Amino acid sequence: MSSDYRQQLEEMYDSVVGEYSDRAVAVLEEVVRMADVHQDVEWSFYAREALVQSATYSGHGDKALVAFSWILAQIDKNPEYEDEFEMDHLLWVYKWIADSLLGFSHISKAQILAIVEDMDRRYRKQGLSLRAVENIRYKVACEFAEEENVQKHFSRWETLPKDGSQDCLACETNFVVNHYLFREKNLEQALLIARPLLEGEQSCHSVPGRTQSNLMLALLKAGRMDEADQMQRKSEGYASHNGDRIHSAGKHLQFLALTDQLSRALRIFEKMVAFAITSREERNRHMFFRGARLLFMKLMDQGHRTVKLRLATDFPVACDEQNQYPVPELVDWFTHEAERVAHLFDARNETVSYGEELIEDLALLKESYPLST
Amino acid sequence: MQKYQFQIHLGGIIDLLSHHLYSGPQVFIRELMQNGVDAIQGRKLIDEEHQGRLDIQVVKATGNQQPSLVFEDNGIGLTEEEVHRFLATIGESSKRADLAKQRNDFIGQFGIGLLSCFMIADEILMITKSARQGDHPAVEWRGKSDGTYEVRLLETHVSPGTRVYLRASQGMENYFDIEQVGKLVHHFGNLLPIPIDLSEGDRRKQINDRRPPWEGVYYSSDEERRSYLEYGRELFDQQFIDYIPLRTETGGITGVAYVLSQATRPKMKSRHRVHLKGMLLSDQVENLLPDWAVFVRCVVNAEQLRPVASREGFYENEELEATRTVLGETLRNYLKGLADQAPQRLQEIINLHHMAICSLASEDKECFRVFGDFIYFETTLGRLTLGECRQRNGILRYVSTVDEFRQIAQIAASQGLCILNAGYVYNQELLSMLKQVDPDVQVDKLDAASLTNHLEDLTLDEREGAFLLLRTADLTLHPYRVASDIKKFEPASLPTIYTSNEQANFARQTRLTKDIVDDTWGGILNSFENEFTNSQYAGLCFNLKNPLIKRLTKVEETSVLKQAIEMLYVQALLMGHHPLSDKEMALLNQGLLGMIESVVEKKEDPNNEV
Structure with missing residues (x-):
């Protein structure tokens, strides 16, 4: 094979590295293939490392996971790579991967626990703090509704040292905010802890956008409409931006449907639905579908039989030539999908919470949440 | 109740300045020059005709005496009251914003600037005579790095202005070497409009005797070009292929942008040499131009932009934003001008800085219209410019990934079909821009798998x-x-x-990876294969x-x-x-x-x- 493949690899790599999009993922997959064909181990690692990041940040957790497992396997087979490869960075990334597994209903609890054990073992071997591992254990306990373990892992997590292997400061703050919001149900405390995020002192790729998207719904349910509205407006840009944000986008659809801001909701829907439809990140997609379901139900409640949408053509519900979509069919499709996936998760988790959320959504729809303006 | 005040530990402040505010001790030269320039500016307000001058003397080390520096200006000078005041203002607040505010005030700035000398000297001796009050005697101020100072009035006759005497502290002798001082003075002050003389014993020379090319008057465009390019080569120690004079009202910018002769890559940052009112702020300024303008390197002087407290960069404010927009406009106009007058040079620049040009054209309709046709694509018939593709084909066909392109390249080529590879960054944006600019053009996306159907x-x-x-x-x-x-x-x-x-490739990758991972991961990849990729x-x-x-x-x-x-x-x-x-x-x-x-x-x- 020609000797200039490396130059080609570099060019392709340079053209997309640091970019988080479907295109960047496609190019990096190609770089991986070429490096593998040429048995260029260095580039096989290098390209996969970039692919893990780009895929994670553009909503392709499945692709990140496959590339990541390849890297782990190669290092296990050839321990000499450990010196060349940034193990600390690799383990830092491990928490994204472990966390993402929770979001696929076809991955069993036993499989997830085995991965957490593997992560634990590798962190110990590298001499790292187990703070990040404990964080994942907490999330596992939340997903499987093991309330006692939730508390246990949270307390343990608090005492474990920070050595750089943990999440970034903003993400950690967001983590504590979520704990008070979803576990302790203490909105005041959550808002207090969220202050450095909301005031811009701490931020990262996904925070405070994600924090605000959570807080807005909690504020809405508490009837604090002005604050809720503010949170929504501040985080809308975040939530309607890229394929890794469909979870937050779903919350915005829900919020805007409940507060009767349907035209704004439809705009987000149009922008994000293509990401959601093609996404294989099941739990994130589910949140989007939940929001979409409420949106179209609200439209139907108000007597709209059709709605005009500008969408990519491969959408599961058909439209007429004027891009008019039948609202009842949209409601049916999103309801069906949401119920199907909720059932899959509840079956895996041996819980009922996914199903209950869908029922609660309907109850919320009956309430009225008028904005003051 | 008794009120106390915190004692400001001057040593601590100096440490803060030198280690956290400034990039290093060398800035004391700049700070002294800035004080001198400001003082001369002040004197011009009361005497328009006044000819400013900065004079720096280096005194070599002798016996057990460390080398020293005398820094003199013939500016406005200070009264005794002002001398007491300048130190008092320092440390009034620890906020950076306030520090920056004090810098806009002559006296406050003077004190902060003078303090920076403690980075290289243990003691500062200053003799100053105010030009404002002719009968006011000259003042001698002697400050120590522990924060104590003495002031006394002199009876001898001293001409208006300020003289600062510094003796090197241990380990800082290098900053008192005439070569080094000369270099630093030139580095920071070569654009200053006030003559700066440097001397040691009988040796004396003016440092900033050469004016930048944008201040010159030229009799021919060849002469201008030569002058600009030579200046750039000497300043940056690299060759440039062209130059673009810069002049804006906003921000009060004058200067020049040089077109790099080496290929640039996307996401590279160009670092510019930026002066504020003649004094060098930094030669590492990144935020002066829009992001796409990676293909030039600038040297400019700004009159109005606001520096950060360290005076080594600009505040990211609206004024800077507006300046950036105007400068971007200038670069745009330059490129557009080339399309008319020197298309070959434009093609050369596009070849070298293809990514930068693509990035610009993909977001700017007007630019796309002017030089979109010069941008090249990889096609099944080889590398062609968009213009050539359009001439050849009524319909532009493209595939959206590199992988698909490779699949179809051979078949398409043998059939004489021109298919564009739009798998690289900006390619698809450019094609959709083409549609916007020229709605009659038909641009079709091809799917490699469907190619076999045809x-x-x-x-x-x-x-x-x-x-x-x-x-x-x-x-x-x-x-x-x-x-x-x-x-x-x-x-x-x-x-x-x-x-x-895409899906079949991912399925394939999942299967290949499954072959090498351990059982734990193998089970998970298996679930993935069954769930998504089996079909x-x-x-x-x-x-x-x-x-x-x-x-x-x-x-x-x-x-x-x-x-x-x-x-x-x-x-x-x-x-x-x-x-x-x-x-x-x-x-x-x-x-x-x-x-x-x-x-x-x-x-x-x-x-x-x-």
């Missing part, structure tokens, strides 16, 4: 003939998740074409125009067919740059061995010779 079909008879081959192929390739098809296409030398899409088939399309395939349709022995199909499949994978799994590698090896054996057998059996 190839010529077989006749019914041919179909019957190929049935066994296809049937065997389906059975043989099923474990590899490949479906087979047969068509007729050019080039006839190509026996097969392997097509796959994803790649395609292997045989070419009936190929002589070998034609012969295979005549073969009736399925074991022979199977072996041939396996080899063709592996060959197609290799041609398509797909890494082989262990199983596929084994196919390749078995197939090769089988072929060698049959060749050897033929040799050994003379009756069988063909």
Whole structure:
């Protein structure tokens, strides 16, 4: 094979590295293939490392996971790579991967626990703090509704040292905010802890956008409409931006449907639905579908039989030539999908919470949440 | 109740300044020059005719005496009251914003600037005489780095202005070496409009005697060009292919942008040399130009932008934003001008800085209109500019990934089809921009897998003939998740074409990875394969125009067919740059061995010779 493949690899790599999009993922997959064909181990690692990041940040957790497992396997087979490869960075990334597994209903609890054990073992071997591992254990306990373990892992997590292997400061703050919001149900405390995020002192790729998207719904349910509205407006840009944000986008659809801001909701829907439809990140997609379901139900409640949408053509519900979509069919499709996936998760988790959320959504729809303006 | 005040620890403040505010001790030179320039500015307010001058003397080390520096200006000078005041203002607040505010005030700035000298000297002696109050005696101020100072009035006659005496502290002697001082003065002050003299004993020279090219008057454009490019080469120690004079009202910018002669990559940052009112702020300023303008390096002087407290960069404020926009506009106009007057130079710049130009054209309609046609694409007919593609074809066809492009390149080329590879960054944005700019152009996206649909079909008879081959192929390739098809296409030398899409590729990658991971991960990848990718088939399309395939349709022995199909499949994978799994590698090896054996057998059996 020609000797200039490396130059080609570099060019392709340079053209997309640091970019988080479907295109960047496609190019990096190609770089991986070429490096593998040429048995260029260095580039096989290098390209996969970039692919893990780009895929994670553009909503392709499945692709990140496959590339990541390849890297782990190669290092296990050839321990000499450990010196060349940034193990600390690799383990830092491990928490994204472990966390993402929770979001696929076809991955069993036993499989997830085995991965957490593997992560634990590798962190110990590298001499790292187990703070990040404990964080994942907490999330596992939340997903499987093991309330006692939730508390246990949270307390343990608090005492474990920070050595750089943990999440970034903003993400950690967001983590504590979520704990008070979803576990302790203490909105005041959550808002207090969220202050450095909301005031811009701490931020990262996904925070405070994600924090605000959570807080807005909690504020809405508490009837604090002005604050809720503010949170929504501040985080809308975040939530309607890229394929890794469909979870937050779903919350915005829900919020805007409940507060009767349907035209704004439809705009987000149009922008994000293509990401959601093609996404294989099941739990994130589910949140989007939940929001979409409420949106179209609200439209139907108000007597709209059709709605005009500008969408990519491969959408599961058909439209007429004027891009008019039948609202009842949209409601049916999103309801069906949401119920199907909720059932899959509840079956895996041996819980009922996914199903209950869908029922609660309907109850919320009956309430009225008028904005003051 | 008794009120106390915190004691400000001056040593701590100096440490803060030198280690956290400034980039290093060398800035004391700049700070002293800035004080001098400001003082001269002040004096001009009361005496328009006043000729400012800065004078720096270096005194070499003698015996046990450390080397020293005398820094003199003939500016406005300070009264006793002002001398007391300048130190008092420091440390009034610890906020950076306030520090910056004090810097806008002459007295406050003077004190902060003077303090920076403690980075290189333990003691500062200053003699100053105010030009504002003629009868006010000269003041001597002696400050120590522990924060104490003495002031006394002098009876001797001193001309208005300020003189600062510094003696090197241990380890800082380098900053008192005349070569070093000369370099630093030139580095920071070469654009200052006030003459700066440097002397040591009898040696004396003016540092900033050369004015920048944008202040020059030229009699011919050749002369101007020479002058600009030479200045750039000396300043940055690199060659440039062109220059773009810069002048804006906003921010009060004058200067020049030089076009780099080396290829630039996306996401590179260009670092510019930026002066504020003649004094160098930094030669590492990144936020002066819009992001796409990576292909130039600038040297400029700004009159109005607001510096950060360290005076080593600008505040990211509206004024800077507006300045950036105007400068971007200037660069744009330059490129547009080239399209008219020197298209060859434009093509040269586009070749060197392709990504930067693509980035600009993909977000700016007007720019796209002007030089979109100069941008090149990889196509099945080689590298062509967009203009050439448009001339050649009524309809522009493209594929959206590099992988698809490779799949179809050979077939398309042999049919003279021009298909663009839009798998690289900006390509698709540029094509959609083309549609916006020229709605009559038809731009179509091709799917590699569907390309085979457009190839010529077989006749019914041919179909019957190929049935066994296809049937065997389906059975043989099923474990590899490949479906087979047969068509007729050019080039006839190509026996097969392997097509796959994003999902099929991912499915393939998942299977390959599954082969090497441990059981824990293997189980998970297995779940993924079952969940998402099991239904994803790649395609292997045989070419009936190929002589070998034609012969295979005549073969009736399925074991022979199977072996041939396996080899063709592996060959197609290799041609398509797909890494082989262990199983596929084994196919390749078995197939090769089988072929060698049959060749050897033929040799050994003379009756069988063909």
